Amino acid sequence: MSFASLNLAAPLLNALEAAGYEKPTPIQASAIPAVLAGRDVMACAQTGTGKTAAFLLPTLQRLETRRAPAGRGPRALVLTPTRELATQVRDAASVYAKGLPHLRFGTIVGGVPYPPQEKLLMRPLDILVATPGRFLDHMERGRVDFSRLEVVILDEADRMLDMGFLTDVERIMAATPATRQTVMFSATFEGRIATLAGRLLKDPERIRIAATEAQNAKIAQHVHYVSDVAQKKAMLMALLNEDAMGQAIVFTGTKHGADRLATAIGQNGHTAAALHGDMRQGARNRTLAQFRAGTVRVLVATDVAARGIDVAAISHVFNYDLPRSAEDYVHRIGRTGRAGQSGSAVSFALRAEHGALKRIERFTGQPIPVRVLAGFPVTEASAQGAKGAAPAGRGRPQRSGDRNRAGRPEGAPGGGRGFARRSQERDGRAPAGRARLESIGG
C-alpha cells in the first residue's frame, strides 16, 4: 500500500515524500478513497493515527481538480475544538499543498483581533480552519459567504460536543449548502455523536480503526506510585534530569497548577513554560512556537494541549496529575511517539488517583506497568494503592530502568505472580470496540 496507489496527484505525492511520509496509515488508506469519491465519511479514530492528512490530502486534491466558482468565502471548512489545533491543521495544509501554490488557506479563531479575519472572509479561500465560537460570531454579523462551500470537516467532533459546541456546530451546519460533502472524525461513535452524525451525514461511509491498530506501539507507558505531592514533584525533577529526556509535556489538572509547576521546573534549571486557557492568545502562540523551536524544553500544560499538538521532538509525556477522563489519557500520551519516533508516557498516581488509573487501564485494555525509581522507596502510603496492581512491599526498589515489579523487562512474557502475570493475561486482549468514555472520579 502506497500513497500513489490511492490515486493522489503528483504534487501531493511529492510533498508527502519531502515531508518523509512513507506509506498511508490505516485511517488514511480507508478515508482517502472515500473522501476523494465525494462520499460523506464518519471516521472513528484515536489521536495519532494520521487523521489530519486523511482528510486534508483528498480535500486538497478535490479542490485542485474541481473548478472553483467565482466569488468569495471558503470552499472547504474545517472545524476544530481548540485554537492551537486550528492553526496546526492550517499549517499542515500548507505543507501538503506545497506543490499547489495557488490554493489559499486561513484560520478564524477567538482571542485575536477581528479586522484581519473580516478581510480574510472577503476573499476567496480554499480551506478555512476555524473554532466554532468566533466563526459563528462572524456568521451572525453576516460576514460569511457559503455559496462556494463544497465540503465541511468536523475534526475531534466528540471533543467539540464535550465542550458544549453542539448548538454552535448545528447552527453553522444549518447555514451550509445542502449539497455539501460532510466528513466527521471522532474518537468515539456513541450517543450524541451518532445522533449528530445521523443528522449531518448522508449515507456515510463508516470507518472504524481498532484501538490496537490505532495505538502507537512506540509509546512505552509506566506509572510511579507516590505517597504525596512533594514526592511527585521530586520524582518529576529527577526524571527531567535523565539523559534520554528530550522535550517533554507535563500535564496538570489545573491552570494554576501549570503555572506553579512551570516556575518550579524553571528554578530547577530547565527551560519551562506554562500553556493554558487563561493566558492571552498571543502568549499561548508564543509559548507553543518556542516549544516547537526547542527553546522551551518542558511545556507544562492543561488539557488544552492534550489533543492534536504535534511536535516530533517530544520524548516524554508526564501525567503529573492523572486526567479526568480515561479518553484524555489516550490523547495526552499521543503527544509523544510521533513521526516514527519512540516515546515514553510517565504517570504519577497518588493513593487517591488509583481508581482513575484502574479506569484508564480498563479503557485502553492494557495494564500500565508500575515502575520504582531509585532513591524513592515505596512507602506504605504509596504501596497501599498498588494492591491489585502489584503486591505491596514485595521485592526491592529497583533502579529506574525497563523493569517492572516482577523484575522482567517490560513487555517480556510474564508467568510469575502479581502484576506481571496480570500484564500477560490482559496485554492487548481487550477488544478495541469495547472502549467507552468513562469519567474518572466523578
Add this chain to the structure above:
DNA sequence: AAAAAAC
C-alpha cells in the same frame, strides 16, 4: 471539581 471556547 477541571478545562476549553465568543465578547
